[in-house]
Amino acid sequence: MSFIISAPASGSGKTTITLGLLRALSRTTAIRAAKSGPDYIDPRFHEAACGQPCINLDAWAMTPDRIRSLASGPTPLIIEGAMGLFDGAPPDGKGATADLARILNLPVILVIDAAKMAGSVAPLANGFINYDPSVRIAGVILNNVGSPRHEGMLRNALKDIPVLGAIPRAPELTQPSRHLGLVQAQERPDLDAYLNQAADLISQSVDLDALQQLHTDPLPAHDAPTRQPPAQRIAIAQDAAFAFSYPHILNDWHDAGAELQFFSPLRDEAAPKADLIYLPGGYPELHAARLAANATFVDSLRNSGAQIYGECGGYMTLGETLTDADGITHKMAGLLPLDTSFATRKLHLGYRSLQATGGPFAGNWTGHEFHYATTLRAEGKPLFTAKDATGAVLPPMGLIKDRVSGSFAHIIDAA
Known part of the structure; x- marks a missing residue:
């Protein structure tokens, strides 16, 4: 069944x-x-x-x-x-x-x-x-x-x-x-x-x-290559503001021998010592004031020597400012030259074919973009070249600056 x-x-x-x-x-x-x-x-x-x-x-x-x-x-x-x-x-x-x-x-x-x-x-x-x-x-x-x-x-x-x-x-x-x-x-x-x-x-x-009683054959065991982790020790933000991580990706990393540690920015927990800090997507716009005030979390990002990667909401958190739906601007981590706003909403939606120019996810990936935030300013080197589902070339996505990178795209799998 x-x-x-x-x-x-x-x-x-x-x-x-x-x-x-x-x-x-x-x-x-x-x-x-x-x-x-x-x-x-x-x-x-x-x-x-x-x-x-x-x-x-x-x-x-x-x-x-x-x-x-x-x-x-x-x-x-x-x-x-x-x-x-x-x-x-x-x-x-x-x-x-x-x-x-x-x-x-x-x-x-x-x-x-x-x-x-x-x-x-x-x-x-x-x-x-x-x-x-x-x-x-x-x-x-x-x-x-x-x-x-x-x-x-x-x-x-x-x-x-x-x-x-x-x-x-x-x-x-x-x-x-x-x-x-x-x-x-x-x-x-x-x-x-x-x-x-x-x-x-x-x-x-x-x-x-x-x-x-529906007759279906059991789904047989089927092996597929495990995706290699982007680092050996990975610290992953996980709470109501950073909830959008795919289990299959985290399982890939774990199965390939990576050490995964989880922490909560909303509880003002410092990012654990790691080779990579990963901020998934979620709803930071609903918690922007609280995140801005959580100095232990923010300082742990600024003082870490690890690579840092943010997806969608995590990317917004790595920027200079985030303006919430009420038009109030909050200071974020300031690790990327990026200002985003939720005050003026515009839907961005669709599959993406991505090629990373650097950072922890170098190579080709499939991904998806789904957000309402608007980019007010993004300066510097883009992280991804991108195409949509039809193969049409899109403007470059995201930013990479030294050890910090991210974009609005959610990576789904290796292409």
Whole structure:
């Protein structure tokens, strides 16, 4: 029993249903989770729901061998898709959830938001089922069903399609969100109660026995080259302001023999002695005043002889100033000639092909950019040359100055 949860479009309820399934199934059996695409937030909810680490599987940024290696194992795997089933990066949709279904030969469960339809659900479902024979849709879960009468109309229209569940409208399960997605799992004191509530609803509304009887071959062991660490001793910022690090990258470093140490800038902890200090992305703009006042943390960066690398929010923290959403400018570490602002928001989004001109990540990488911050000033040598998903050349990204470097791009894998 391994499968993919997908939908015709974003906003259909995939995440809530996936979390409910993970918690419900984990009550009786071990279950693993994965998330399609470059997502840092949903995987932490998955981990809380099933008690197992959640991996990212990215069909644009990773090779098929890398995906098979990360997904392999005897424990059943539930993958939550991103966007709609066939939605990927331009120009040809590469990286869609459908690509994962093909690479891993897994069935897809299609979640349909049925709130505003009845008989029209049939051509929608049939269209997805028949669109691509290489993608096997094993059944549908109907979401936002208004009443037993509504459910009957939907099931009658889908009489030739397996309906694996019909979930009533549950506005109380709507999750709070902010500009980069859901409010983080670690910020939800009610998370366990929420997950149990979602699991109870799923247990009542979905045929869990039918899902568990889906025939899928175990995902076989599959070796892929381990990516070498950028340093032997790596200090990693980790808290609510710096939460966006990929487990597969940290696992690569650990498995290759690197020593990983974690510290919290928000708690004003000094960066441990290391060869590399890594500041991942996150939400420093929400904590800018606190970070600016945390002299122990900031001084440890300034006085360290280690290489320092920042991604997205970590990059902003390494600059001279960060202006928050209220227009208040805060002094940051001052290690890069960079000023950024969240007062004027502009979306920057998309996959990136990157080539580092130096720093700890020399070479070619796949990555992703997703932020609303604006660069007010960036002076000096760029860190990356960059292209978008179509291969179009982008302006150089990031900065490198002596032992300090960073950019708004999140590295996903070696290219």
